[in-house]
Amino acid sequence: MTPAGGPSRTDAPADPGFAAALRERAVCVAGLGVSGPPVVRALLARGARVSVVDAREDDATLDLARELRAEGARVLLGEHTLPAExxxxxxxPGWRPDAPLLAQAGAAGVEIAGDVELAWRLRPAGQRWLAITGTNGKTTTVRMLEAMLRADGRDALAVGNVGTPIMAAALPGGPRPAPDLLAVELSSFQLHWSATLAPHAAAVLNVAPDHLDWHGGLEAYAAAKGRIYAxxxxxxxxxxxxxxxxxxRTCGDPAAPLYGFTLGTPRAGQIGVVEDLLVDRAFAADPQGGAEELxxxxxxxxxxxHNVANALAAAALAxxxxxxxxSVRAGLAAFAPEPHRMAPLGSVAGVDYVDDSKATNPHAAAAALASFASVVWVAGGLLKGAEVEDLVREAAPRLRAAVLLGRDRDRLRAALARHAPDAAVVEVEAAAGEDAMEQVVRAAAGLARPGDTVLLAPAxxxxxxFTDYKERGRRFAEAVAARA
Structure with a gap:
């Protein structure tokens, strides 16, 4: 890793010509998800002629369409081709590149951008972005970074894929003045649609197979992550x-400084762990000969x-x-973990229950399983093309039993039979409904012994x-509470 040095770059200014050119420009907004309405309103505020396309026609989408039409947008629901002109x-960000409308735009030579790319081009002059991506840990790291920056007295805000749409929070004219520093969580989808994005500093936390059905393979998924190093x-x-x-090393600028974080003892140019301390040998006054305690x-x-690694990454960016x-220490003290991320739910009859419903891929589940000695594992759902052999092989020594649910549970059951044959396995065949997690918790309690951890880490x-991982975790917590 490159040893510490001065500032990496003069941050590129926003493009005022792009903002001016939006007036009367014909822009199509594809999708009315979380990011869609803020994008529509930002474009309308800058004089664009906006058409919105969304295949859904449910009540919530119809209500939103009425609002946006009243504000000046043309909204087309149901299946539609690219609007003329x-x-x-x-x-x-969720639209795949092979979606018919996007494929049509690409064939016609029409530029395609994501909401993050649009926010980058419209950002106020002087605003700096600190960007984070990775298969797991993004939200936690962004929130830690925001807390560290605020503890340092900075005007900072966490945005992106963390519940605050970047277009709604980061631009002038939003619900608050545009902040000086953004801690930006970026998914592989958002990075795929970002062409000119160039953060002040950026981190890739980790890469493991995920969203392979969207990207078409691990190499393409990793390449999308690598776009963060502009x-x-x-x-x-x-x-x-x-x-x-x-x-x-391969996607980043070789002229830009390169720093590392590690759970081991750090070398010069790294932030790491010495005994029970987080220490800095990257940005310290003398990284070759000394270190600073963080x-x-x-x-x-x-x-x-895995959460210590998140803290180290946030510290490096701060x-x-x-x-x-x-300020690093103060930020960690102020940080409150997001729900459904290794959340302890209490103990019943000597058995601990933990909700890590956010572990939506094998890499995240492996980190959770590695945190406990003896586990009754609650797993299953939609694997999104990911493999589970390595996950089960590595976790096998810790598994007392497993309770499986969801559509792809057969793949987990087969892997458990191969790699953890001594672990008892119970399958819950309930469809979507109120009692699925009641059955899961009842089965897990019957398999657990005092000192075990019943861990919801579905992979x-x-x-x-369920509607999403939040509902899944909430229902698990409710079933545990009912049992207690």
């Missing part, structure tokens, strides 16, 4: 993750290894803009049985 498409962007890489390091492991809640060491998405 369109010269820019702003797509929802020309001039200061690079922060996970020294313990081969993909993260590879992307920082925090202790006790300041990281929960102190599971330090990249000059945050003081004591899969939830939409086959």
């Amino acid at each position: 369109t010269d820019l498409v702003v797509t929802s 020309p001039g962007t200061l690079r922060v890489a996970n020294a313990d993750d081969a993909w993260s390091t590879h992307l920082a 925090a202790s492991l006790a300041d990281v809640v929960p102190a599971a290894p 330090r990249s803009v000059g945050a003081a060491p004591e 899969a998405a939830s939409m086959d049985m």
